[in-house]
Amino acid sequence: MEQVNVIKVGGAVVENADTLAQLLADFSALPGAKVLVHGGGRSATQVAANLGIESQMVGGRRITDEAMLRVVTMVYGGLVNKNVVARLQALGVQALGLTGADADLIRSHRRPVGEVDYGWVGDVDRVRGDLLATLIRQGIVPVVAPLTHDGEGHMLNTNADTIASEVACALTPFFDVTLTFCFEKRGLLRNPDDEESVVPFVSEADFAQLKAEGVVSGGMVPKLENAFQAIRRGVRSVVITRADHLDGQGGTCLS
Amino acid sequence: MEQVNVIKVGGAVVENADTLAQLLADFSALPGAKVLVHGGGRSATQVAANLGIESQMVGGRRITDEAMLRVVTMVYGGLVNKNVVARLQALGVQALGLTGADADLIRSHRRPVGEVDYGWVGDVDRVRGDLLATLIRQGIVPVVAPLTHDGEGHMLNTNADTIASEVACALTPFFDVTLTFCFEKRGLLRNPDDEESVVPFVSEADFAQLKAEGVVSGGMVPKLENAFQAIRRGVRSVVITRADHLDGQGGTCLS
Numbered sequence: 001m002e003q004v005n006v007i008k009v010g011g012a013v014v015e016n017a018d019t020l021a022q023l024l025a026d027f028s029a030l031p032g033a034k035v036l037v038h039g040g041g042r043s044a045t046q047v048a049a050n051l052g053i054e055s056q057m058v059g060g061r062r063i064t065d066e067a068m069l070r071v072v073t074m075v076y077g078g079l080v081n082k083n084v085v086a087r088l089q090a091l092g093v094q095a096l097g098l099t100g101a102d103a104d105l106i107r108s109h110r111r112p113v114g115e116v117d118y119g120w121v122g123d124v125d126r127v128r129g130d131l132l133a134t135l136i137r138q139g140i141v142p143v144v145a146p147l148t149h150d151g152e153g154h155m156l157n158t159n160a161d162t163i164a165s166e167v168a169c170a171l172t173p174f175f176d177v178t179l180t181f182c183f184e185k186r187g188l189l190r191n192p193d194d195e196e197s198v199v200p201f202v203s204e205a206d207f208a209q210l211k212a213e214g215v216v217s218g219g220m221v222p223k224l225e226n227a228f229q230a231i232r233r234g235v236r237s238v239v240i241t242r243a244d245h246l247d248g249q250g251g252t253c254l255s
Numbered sequence: 256m257e258q259v260n261v262i263k264v265g266g267a268v269v270e271n272a273d274t275l276a277q278l279l280a281d282f283s284a285l286p287g288a289k290v291l292v293h294g295g296g297r298s299a300t301q302v303a304a305n306l307g308i309e310s311q312m313v314g315g316r317r318i319t320d321e322a323m324l325r326v327v328t329m330v331y332g333g334l335v336n337k338n339v340v341a342r343l344q345a346l347g348v349q350a351l352g353l354t355g356a357d358a359d360l361i362r363s364h365r366r367p368v369g370e371v372d373y374g375w376v377g378d379v380d381r382v383r384g385d386l387l388a389t390l391i392r393q394g395i396v397p398v399v400a401p402l403t404h405d406g407e408g409h410m411l412n413t414n415a416d417t418i419a420s421e422v423a424c425a426l427t428p429f430f431d432v433t434l435t436f437c438f439e440k441r442g443l444l445r446n447p448d449d450e451e452s453v454v455p456f457v458s459e460a461d462f463a464q465l466k467a468e469g470v471v472s473g474g475m476v477p478k479l480e481n482a483f484q485a486i487r488r489g490v491r492s493v494v495i496t497r498a499d500h501l502d503g504q505g506g507t508c509l510s
Contacts, residue, residue, distance in 0.1 A: 047329070051305050070334060074302070077352075078333020079325060082402065082410055086356040090408035096358040097332075101341040103351040103395055138389075140358055147337065153345035155337055 004033040004136060004175040008164035009182045011039035013243040014080055023182075024084070026246040028091035033136045033175065036088075036095075037144045037164040040080040044072050047079075060219070064119040064157040072157045076145040085143050096140045100124075100148030101155060103131055106163065108148035108156050122148040122156025124163070129170030136175075161223070165230045172234035179235050180251075181223070182243040187252030188224075190215055202254045204228050227254050259288040259391060259430040263419035264437045266294035268498040269335055278437075279339070281501040283346035288391045288430065291343075291350075292399045292419040295335040299327050302334075315474070319374040319412040327412045331400040340398050351395045355379075355403030356410060358386055361418065363403035363411050377403040377411025379418070384425030391430075416478065420485045427489035434490050435506075436478070437498040442507030443479075445470055457509045459483050482509050 007027065013019045027036060041062065045055045048071045056063040064072065081097040088095035100106030100122075108122030135142055144167060146160035161181065168179040187198035188210075202210065207224055210216045216224060227238035231254065241251025262282065268274045282291060296317065300310045303326045311318040319327065336352040343350035355361025355377075363377030390397055399422060401415035416436065423434040442453035443465075457465065462479055465471045471479060482493040486509065496506025 047306075050307075051302075073337050074329035074333040076333070077337045078329040078331070082328050082332045082354055082356055085354075086404040086410050087408040089356055089359050089404060090406060094358060095356075097354070097356070099337055099340075099352070101337055101344055101350075101352070103349060104344050134393075149341040149344060151345060153342040155341050 001176040002033060003178065004035065004171055005030060005178045005180060006035045006037065006164055006168040006171065007180045007182065007246065008037045008160060009039070009243055010160070011041040011043065012184075013182060014038050014040065014084060015042050019243060020084075020087075023243050023246070024087050024091060026244070028088060028093045030246060035132070035136070035142045035144065035167060036084070037146070037160055037167060038080060038084060039146060039160040040072075040076045043080055044075040047071055047075050058116050058118070061118060061121070061159070062157065063117075064121050066120070069120040069155060069157060073147060073155050077147050081143060081145040088141065088143065093141050094139050095143045096135065097143045097145065099145045099155070100158065100163075104128060104151070105131060106148040106158070106166065107151050108158055109150055110154070110156060120154065120156055122150065122158045124148060124158065124166045127166045127170035129172075129174060132167065132171060133174035161226065165226055168230055168235045169233040177235045178237050178239060179227070179230055180239040180241060180246070180248060181227070182241060182246065184242065186242045186245060186250055187240050188216065188220070198250060199252055202252060204231075207254075224254065231255060256431040257288060258433065259290065259426055260285060260433045260435060261290045261292065261419055261423040261426065262435045262437065262501065263292045263415055264294070264498055265415070266296040266298065267439075268437060269293050269295065269339060270297050274498060275339075275342075278498050278501070279342050279346060281499070283343060283348045285501060290387070290391070290397045290399065290422060290426075291339070292401070292415055292422060293335060293339060294401060294415040295331045298335055299330040302326055302330050313371050313373070316373060316376070316414070317412065318372075319376050321375070324375040324410060324412060328402060328410050331402050336398060336400040343396065343398065348396050349394050350398045351390065352398045352400065354400045354410070355413065355418075359383060359406070360386060361403040361413070361421065362406050363413055364405055365409070365411060375409065375411055377405065377413045379403060379413065379421045382421045382425035384427075384429060387422065387426060388429035416481065420481055423485055423490045424488040432490045433492050433494060434482070434485055435494040435496060435501070435503060436482070437496060437501065439497065441497045441500060441505055442495050443471065443475070453505060454507055457507060459486075462509075479509065486510060
């Protein structure tokens, strides 16, 4: 089966001119089929602030009222997405920007109100993997913004990590899929202060052990849980690496 | 040959909730293959103003400095485009939002500085009609924002009327193309104060005559010149009508 690499980069990387240039150069050099999923939270916060709209976060998640939905639709779907697409085109990559609304790519539902009302935030119901596979086979490189739609005319703000996982899983009937999460560290570190202490391979059994030892804690726990969930759903491997090591060399490989 | 209707609607229609709802209902009811090209200038002006950026217009054209390019990329490519796409999806239309950068759809060059420096404004070099035709044949309805790219990593602000004409011409090798411009009046009026005085058919010879009589003047002259240019380039007919008469009944048909 043909391979595809679904790569997720956070806002911090795409919003800084230097790291973005490096990322896009590395991404364009990656061989084979690929998909880029990007964040954009810092730009959204900044544009919102410039518009006099305050960003409210709960547990790292953005509360998305109507005004904020307009901002993230502008920033993720327009500013960040089109800037990335235009720059990839300049590097010879046949990039096509997409949100979940485009061609009904990612349908979600508004998160039910529990302890927190997140507002116009969507939890993913399904991804049209067939459509993505058709595009990829035509040589197109999808660039996916963290926005979905509810099928009733509303855009919904959706976590970019979740979108990357769901896109990767939806592609498994068509491709041999690797999912790469770029973040600040080179991988899962045995010692958080030592970038040389990357744990190169982690199985699900190792994960339980690493949790028990306290090597994996805090925000990394749900990240790795999501990664292993993707693997159980058919993704070949999940790589955690730094954006300047997009090829995954020296990162942590979960499988 | 299969027919396709390329429909251009101005910002005033897509930016008002009532007229937008009517437009999308009418558009979704149109039979056959179709493309929607939209404006969004008023929203751009408003968002820019809210961000403390002043809109400068020369002869009805927006001067697009770097800050304004960010605004139009957000507003046209994000806010307006995705709102229209999500709402069309809710009406069962397989809409896909595109700018000229996406899949290298519309390449343009920055307008040379003459008497006026328009800034990041693009004049169209070419449209990938083959790509659009492929999408349309897959049942997709392209929704095109008035943005292009220069192939060197920059988005460019591009007149929506021009995009509609260029898209229509690029589709002529693949389809029998009608180009519909929606505007405030029901068509070309013999008496500008009488909506019942629509001139139903205008040939290029009639156009010369109507210009001589002063029935066509001011901003309508370049609009009709562009329309006849599209017809000379293979578009079957150009319809000028009001947005609430999308089927072209009662409008002016140029051919």
